[in-house]
Amino acid sequence: MEAFRDILSFLRLAVPSALMVCLEWWSFELLVLFSGFLPNPKLEASVLSISLNTLSLVFRIPSGLGAAISTRVSNELGAGRPEAARLATHVIMALGLVSSVSVGLAIILVRNLWGYAYSNEKEVVEYIARMMPILAMTFLFDDLQCVLSGIVRGCGFQKIGAYVNLSAYYLVGIPAALYFAFVYHLGGMGLWFGLTCGLVVQTVLLLSITLRTNWDKEALKAKDRVFSSSLPVDLAT
Template sequence: MAREEEEKASLVSPILMENSEDHENNGVSSINEDGRNKRKVVLEEVRKQLWLAGPLISVSLLQYSLQVISVMFVGHLGELALSGASMATSFASVTGFSLLMGMGSALDTLCGQAYGAKQYHIMGIQMQRAMFVLFLVSIPLAIIWGNTRYILIALGQEDDIATEAGRYACYMIPSLFAYGFLQCLIKFLQTQNIVFPMMLSSAITTLLHVLICWVLVFKTELGDRGAALANSISYWINVLLLVLYVKFSSSCAKTWTGFSKEALHNILTFLKLAIPSAVMVCLEMWSFEMMVLLSGLLPDPKLETSVLSICLNTAATVWMIPFGLSCAISTRVSNELGAGHPETARLAVHVVFVMAITVGILVGSVLILIRNIWGYAYSSEIEVVQYVAIMMPILAISNFLDGLQCVLSGTARGCGWQKIGAYINLGSYYLVGIPCAVVFAFVLHIGGKGLWLGIIGALVVQVLSLLTVTIRTNWEQQAKKATERVHDSIIPVEIVS
């Protein structure tokens, strides 16, 4: 028996034993190697998104600051001038800027996927097409701005404030056309991952804007109209700087090949994305403006409106961070789908979602920590400061949810789901959010807190809806759709000629 065991043992070669051990070791090392590779891929994706998001956050903040700086200068001219400028700025945002920003967002899909598919010449054509459409759209919007005074009076505003707002809006009309062009240029560069030149041009524009505002408001007889004119001049300066960059930079040599008649073709294809994009953005922005209007109907409307305005300004400022992430993910998703890399697009969405959660927790924690002192930045009245302190935790929750919906909306733009996003926003804000806000504020008598809780209800529905769509996405199918979309954008030479 012992002899048989020895014979069996002798049949096992030492070499085979070594190979077996090597195989086991190789299996462990390959697992470790896969883990390292996955970690490396994730870290690389984080790096790419931060590289995009950082400058884009700066660009958003700098552009947002133009309107704020103008209103700050006007504030030194008196209460009536400040009221008129503030109302005109809000009116301009609702009736003009939000619409143009939304329509320009169609380029997130079109230019981003074309860049990923390496159809570089199409990008310049798409930008020209967008500029042409947004220019045409700006004409009726300019007519609306020209009649701001009459519209505001019809809406029940006081005559003297409506008159000031009307004059301010008229001097801002040139900025409307510049803003449309600017959105197209930004999307054109952003989808190519060219973000630092945009940050530089925005910084230069903002610095010049301070000087232009000071000269036109205090050194001329224009007064508050000088601030509105400064807005127009500054937007055109930004457009000019980016046009010069696109024209002369080697980075855009492949994507900008000059003006082309092709831009006048396939306008309907652009509108199929641009209109839902505009609806998606406008429905959301208009709901926040509606909260301000509703606050004026509450008991003690002066206090409620003041506090809600402070909360909206705060929310708009911190929103720039997730908005930067939103622009980054729309670029990453559209580029990767256009390149036929569905798994990388899926990874990008996972990464940005974790980043949005992290940022939301950090920003929310800061808002809660400063809740007792933040009101002093806007008012010295104790009643306002205490009310703001009560609102800040609610604001922190809404900011967290807003960050999540922001990156999910960016994913939607990268994929070309603008129509789905428009339906979701319609249902979230106008079937859930605003009705809940009215019930909380006026039926349950929660006041301004109730209005903001209604917005939180809308954000919850919006996040869950967008998250469901994202989770159920077939990324391979989205990559095929991106290829078809880019192919459909190519105009045969015989048609052009």
């Protein structure tokens, strides 16, 4: 039963953390569903599926950075080293910026060839080539938000992060995507561009949270969580 001793404290962090990820990825999956209502649903769904797959592929880089900084920040705060947590935050943000720009440039350079990895149809390949610069811009913000989300999780701000993702994607991103696609008649590019607007809002909000973080205060909170969830002496020995 000692394994479940702090299960409620764990769930208070785990559930909002899962929501942070789910709320973001559900919104991208919705784009493919919405593409079925566009004038040429077969083409639009194909291109958006390829775009989503491409973004998922390159997303593994910031995903690793986000997981690393989440662990590093939480460990440093729990050990009572706020300055080390702040330094790690600065380093990972620099790495995130470098990786986002590098991968974004690579996406743009292969834009005329990437479609052939998925289809031999000229219409699909040309559409993908037009989408790739938007994908590059999307990855720029997606990379940064993934790193910032890792920092937020490491600080224990999962609930705030969940609210940020909810507002950014479902109050800004999805409505903007529908507006660009069905009012301005931009098709799949409009759907993707609208969701990128949500990504921009998410990145700005997470960045403001990170910049306003009181690292000394969060280190004290983290140490309190560590001591409150420590194992009994007989089990620890």
